[in-house]
Amino acid sequence: MPITVVGAGYVGLVTGACLAGIGHRVTVVDRDEGRIAGLRAGRMPIYEEGLAELVGDEVAMGRLSFATALAAAVAEAAAVFICVGTPPRPSDGHADMGQVMAAAGTIAPHLAAGTVVVVKSTVPVGTGDEVEALVRTLTTTQDVAVVSNPEFLREGVAIADFMRPDRIVVGTDDGRAAAVMAAIYRPLTERGAPLLVTDRRAAELIKYAANSFLALKITYINEIANLCEEIGADVGDVARGIGLDPRIGAQFLKAGPGFGGSCFPKDMLALMKTGQDHGVPLRSVETAVAVNDARKGEMVRKIVRAAGGSVAGRRIAVLGLTFKAGTDDMRSAASLVILPQLQKQGARITAFDPAGMAEAAPLLPGVAMAESAMAALAGADLAVVLTEWPEFAALDLAAAARAMRSPVLVDLRNLLDPEVAARAGFHYRSVGRAARD
Numbered sequence: 001m002p003i004t005v006v007g008a009g010y011v012g013l014v015t016g017a018c019l020a021g022i023g024h025r026v027t028v029v030d031r032d033e034g035r036i037a038g039l040r041a042g043r044m045p046i047y048e049e050g051l052a053e054l055v056g057d058e059v060a061m062g063r064l065s066f067a068t069a070l071a072a073a074v075a076e077a078a079a080v081f082i083c084v085g086t087p088p089r090p091s092d093g094h095a096d097m098g099q100v101m102a103a104a105g106t107i108a109p110h111l112a113a114g115t116v117v118v119v120k121s122t123v124p125v126g127t128g129d130e131v132e133a134l135v136r137t138l139t140t141t142q143d144v145a146v147v148s149n150p151e152f153l154r155e156g157v158a159i160a161d162f163m164r165p166d167r168i169v170v171g172t173d174d175g176r177a178a179a180v181m182a183a184i185y186r187p188l189t190e191r192g193a194p195l196l197v198t199d200r201r202a203a204e205l206i207k208y209a210a211n212s213f214l215a216l217k218i219t220y221i222n223e224i225a226n227l228c229e230e231i232g233a234d235v236g237d238v239a240r241g242i243g244l245d246p247r248i249g250a251q252f253l254k255a256g257p258g259f260g261g262s263c264f265p266k267d268m269l270a271l272m273k274t275g276q277d278h279g280v281p282l283r284s285v286e287t288a289v290a291v292n293d294a295r296k297g298e299m300v301r302k303i304v305r306a307a308g309g310s311v312a313g314r315r316i317a318v319l320g321l322t323f324k325a326g327t328d329d330m331r332s333a334a335s336l337v338i339l340p341q342l343q344k345q346g347a348r349i350t351a352f353d354p355a356g357m358a359e360a361a362p363l364l365p366g367v368a369m370a371e372s373a374m375a376a377l378a379g380a381d382l383a384v385v386l387t388e389w390p391e392f393a394a395l396d397l398a399a400a401a402r403a404m405r406s407p408v409l410v411d412l413r414n415l416l417d418p419e420v421a422a423r424a425g426f427h428y429r430s431v432g433r434a435a436r437d
């Protein structure tokens with residue numbers, strides 16, 4: 001099926017490449033000419049495992065192409081997927097629909113009869129109605145449908161998530177549009193992916209409700225971790241003990257520096273705003289946001305305590321800058337709050353991240369970027385693990401301890417084994433577990 005994808009970011013590029021991978025003929029359009037020129041030359045604008053290979057294969061097979069001009073790409077499409085950004089508005093934190101409405105307005109005049117407009121960007125409830133109203137005023141045909149199809153992929157494992165989704169949600173009450181969506185996703189549903197067709201508003205809300213629930217789980221286990229530190233229990237044991245209950249589930253129960261990333265913080269703010277607008281405040285979500293914001297300060301205090309009460313004049317090695325492992329995404333990363341606070345208290349910081357340093361460098365002025373974890377650690381007074389990259393778990397800890405001026409390690413991801421770290425010579429601090437010296 002001929003498909004056009006608008007937006008070549010994390011979601012658009014992965015969606016476009018994967019739709020080509022399941023047999024469709026896809027054009028991915030982005031207004032950023034540099035991004036499209038790079039993609040045509042085989043350069044990925046984002047780091048995502050397996051993406052370069054998939055894009056290369058699909059381009060070579062003739063199923064995937066890139067463009068900057070929407071008009072021609074849209075005219076031939078059976079479906080147009082809108083995958084543009086929906087960042088929070090600085091004024092009130094609500095999702096900024098500027099990119100979505102601009103994209104809808106640009107494609108509308110070129111839509112052929114029967115084309116399905118698919119909103120894949122995460123948008124507040126009711127946006128589908130607004131997109132449909134706009135499209136209808138600008139199209140030459142009235143035979144168009146606007147469908148909500150929220151995306152649940154996780155950066156770092158995005159291709160696997162797209163190809164083997166837990167569920168595909170399609171929000172529409174238009175039977176023909178639902179049939180087109182079912183046909184697009186048939187290669188995935190045939191191998192077991194559940195397809196859930198709901199009304200459009202439910203589909204829009206499912207995305208926000210899912211992300212906020214996951215963020216609530218993280219916030220909950222972080223508070224339990226604080227309690228563990230006081231009472232002398234191991235939060236890993238507690239998480240395993242509750243996670244084995246299938247009603248709770250083991251995922252998203254890893255204590256750490258608080259959630260971040262491009263989705264959870266902004267989606268929770270948007271859900272809160274939607275609740276407030278409708279006179280239905282979502283107090284659990286509001287509390288989780290406040291607790292998570294405070295968490296960064298708690299992590300700074302933990303680091304300062306590990307340094308003996310002051311980081312002034314100390315050199316701190318930071319391992320990991322991105323909001324999680326497996327991505328170069330720095331949006332709402334904990335590092336963006338924690339590192340400036342440490343700098344303000346007089347710390348000098350050298351950091352290493354396997355994928356995120358190019359993104360991070362302009363956002364973290366004064367932070368020196370090292371060529372490797374070991375280079376960052378050399379001569380440092382204290383080390384902080386901030387992102388759970390597997391290569392940090394595989395570090396030669398004895399060599400790391402020897403390379404540092406004083407072997408103090410604050411592991412904000414509980415990535416390392418406390419005993420192994422202590423045996424390697426570290427004064428080891430982690431989250432929700434006893435300190436080891």
Ligand code: NAD
Nearest residue numbers: 007008009010011030031032084085086099103121122151
């Ligand atoms: P992004 O900012 O990485 O990419 C958006 C792209 O759209 C940019 O390349 C931009 O140049 C392009 N664009 C904007 N307006 C355009 C226009 N009018 N015409 C052509 N191109 C245009 O965003 P993202 O991370 O891919 O997220 C996209 C949406 O998907 C957001 O709503 C986000 O909340 C949602 N989402 C993201 C993730 C994730 O993990 N990143 C997961 C699920 C859902």
